[in-house]
Amino acid sequence: MSSPDNKTCGVCYGSLATGKGQAIFTAECSHSFHFGCITNNSNNLCPVCGIKWKDTPFTMPNSSASNTFFPSPFLPPQRQYPRLSRVLNQPQFPLRPVLESETFSDDDPLPGNVTDPNSLGLTTGLERVTIKAIPERPALGASESLSEFSVLVGLKAPSISDNGRNFQHAPIDLVTVLDVSGSMHGSKLSLMKSAVHFIIDNLGPSDRLSIVSFADTAQRILPLRRMIDEGRQSAKQAVDWLSARGSTNIVHALKIGVKVLEDRRQQNPVSTIIFLSDGNDTCNYGAFSNPRHELAYLHLLPASICPQNRGMENSGQQTTFPVHTFGFGTDHDPVVMHAIANASGGTFSFIESYEMLQDAFASCIGGLLSVVTQDLCLNLRSASHGVEIKSIPSGRYASETYNGGSQGIIKIGDLYADEEKEFLINLSVPSLPDDDAERKTSLLDIKCSYRDVASNEMVQIEGELVEIRRPKSVFPQDMVLNMEVDRQRNRLSALLTITEAQQMAETGNLAGAQAVLSKGRSELLATASAQAGDTLCMWLDGEIEETRKRMATPQVYMQQGRAYALSGMSSHTSQRAASRGNNVAGAQVSAASFGFGGASGGPSAKPAVFGAYVTPTMANMVAQSQQQSKLAKGISPTPK
The missing domain is CATH 3.40.50.410 (von Willebrand factor, type A domain)
Structure with a gap:
């Protein structure tokens, strides 16, 4: 393609008239430019016709440190691209x-x-989403009534095979x-x-x-x-x-x-x-x-x-x-x-x-x-008279209770392969009439619906009925708090601690923010799951301490602490991995991580990764990126 007017520069569209004090470069494709306009063109491509130049009268700078061709910022958009737009619409350019x-x-x-x-x-449709539901205690005395009794409801998305990633997501x-x-x-x-x-x-x-x-x-x-x-x-x-x-x-x-x-x-x-x-x-x-x-x-x-x-x-x-x-x-x-x-x-x-x-x-x-489910909704219903859903701390996922607390819903949306979401459903549980017969109280009916992306069909799943025993006399083992419920409370408490500290730091009260974080950390370490060495609790402890360090001074907070805290809050409210600081979500670390329903070092513990909410597909992709970076630097890749 020839320029309609070879008296104007093909970059800035300014005049190429002699006597203006600017050197002129005419390329092998016959298009001409001010020498200063074209010297930063690191791609050796003509800005007018897109032809690859074989020879140039200048040395091409390294692309990572150069200002490659870019229209003049001083011209209005209508004049920046009058001829360039005609050729840049071509598939090869x-x-x-x-x-x-x-x-x-x-x-x-x-x-x-x-x-x-x-x-x-x-x-081929995928395996189904799995549901678990765990009361905080296995039994409650028949004469007891509690205004807040928690049930942990967890969801886990199906897996996809390595060779199925391109057609199962x-x-x-x-x-x-x-x-x-x-x-x-x-x-x-x-x-x-x-x-x-x-x-x-x-x-x-x-x-x-x-x-x-x-x-x-x-x-x-x-x-x-x-x-x-x-x-x-x-x-x-x-x-x-x-x-x-x-x-x-x-x-x-x-x-x-x-x-x-x-x-x-x-x-x-x-x-x-x-x-x-x-x-x-x-x-x-x-x-x-x-x-x-x-x-x-x-x-x-x-x-x-x-x-x-x-x-x-x-x-x-x-x-x-x-x-x-x-x-x-x-x-x-x-x-x-x-x-x-x-x-x-x-x-x-x-x-x-x-x-x-x-x-x-x-x-x-x-x-x-690795999105495998879409439009996922969790539907909850009270399974006994007098049992009411009081609250659902669901983070950024929309939730509500209705019909006087007899029903509730959480709208979750998409799930990645192997992704897990856990929610505490806080109930009120009434006492039972005086009766010698030992009873059970049904707490929740749980259902979820979603679209399976592999089959494009809507799937309905019913969870098992959630029940607790109601004996007249409660034994010590009946009073033991379930560790999975405890660790989920710790996650929510850590989120509240970091949120409160970040809000105080924004007002300039760094001393107050550090005090809040120290107190939250002490309370976390005193819980049953932390005392048992639960790895999520250990990770939360490290996160709180790292947040505290990044709130040491106003300068450190402005440069590091604010972003670190907000990124952590984003991750916890969505229960989805986010990279922060110098750590990548999915990068390998030395300690054991936690798994769905598993504790530290337990049978369901997964390979160690930075942070919570990391799925195997995410970790595999990070490992692939790291291997690629090693090869680019000439470092032998780590054997599998």
Whole structure:
């Protein structure tokens, strides 16, 4: 393709007239540029026609430390891409900056009928979700009445085989929203590119990926494309063309990311956004009086990631896209990123060490690529007169009780393969009439419903009736608190402790925050499950202590403590793994971890990993990322 006017620079569209004091470079494809505009083009591709240059009159800098070709920030959008847009729409040249006003309905068609599991190879249904229910004590005296008696209800998703990952999980539409502002220059940009390459390599042929980059404004640089060979190549080329410059516009970035999903012609069963930033929004402070207040950001964002923005007239059932946020380094805005993740149903990860970014992405992707159930609801019903459901501390999962406490519901949504969720259902239990006969009290009927992604069918499951004995005389063994109930109380208590400390630290009361954490830690270590050496309790103890250390001084709190605490709160409220600090969820550690229904070192203990809520698929994906990093550094991989 020839330039319509070879008297203008193909990058800045400025005049190439002689006598302007600028050197001119004419490429072998006949297109001409200001020498200063083209010297940072590290890809050797012509910005006008996309032809690969064989020879250049300058030395190409390393891509990780260079500002690759990027339109002039001083020109309005209408003048930045007048000729470039015509060639960047070609399949072999994927970079195509677009405006927010455009409609993103150019997504790749899905293979066959996405609603038909046979067209996607999802021909075999998975095993069913399993339910467990455990009263806090096996017996309660017939004459006793308790205003709060807990039953632990747990769910575990089915497994998928290693060779079934590509056809037993729900296909995903993934939008990565990536910060390329000036602060991402150098090694951070290079590490981010490698991490996104890892995502691209691990998406299946039914999965689709779109890439949005942002600085002063956001640009969709890759349409929603299937990750077949051509799509992978286009995605990697788009990532490689990213360069760092400008300021940070988080609001516009998320609007564009959401628009990609809202405008698509077809939809995969799972839709989500991964959002990475290393800074604060520097473009929208004028929209509100207090830029530190998280709600000031939320009201500017689309309702499909912040449902509270829908208003009463649009409060019906609508799609919400989870946003998994990654705060990169110590200068990002953790309050905003936690708020966005919490509002949308995603997780917030704090990436303190730049080198851990790919592993953190791998942990998140390992979960997203193993969704096996959707629309999961847990339905609870009182099984005896006088037994009432008093409360359901369900974290970020919507729950409610109704019909006078005789019924309750928890809306959980998606589950990853092998993922576990546990909830304490707090009941009131009445005394029984004076009677010599030994009795039982039925406490709860439990049912759950969900969509099996492998068969695309709705599944209904009934749990066993939850009962306790009601003897006239209670023996000591009847008073022993169940360890699994105790450890779940400890998890909730640790969450409350960290939340209270973080709120105090935000007001500047670090001494009070440290006192709260020390007290919470002492109470945790005094519990029966901690005394028994339960590994979850040991991990919670370490988390509380690490949070306390990161609240030592105002400077340490601002750089580390705030993000670390908020990431922990995000993980616990969703019961879903999140990376934080210098630790990746799913990375191997030396101590034994805890398992579903298991205690420290018990038969169901799983391989050791950092943190709670890690599934085998997540751990395997992190291990794959780490092996890849070793090979890239020339280190012999660890034998299996």
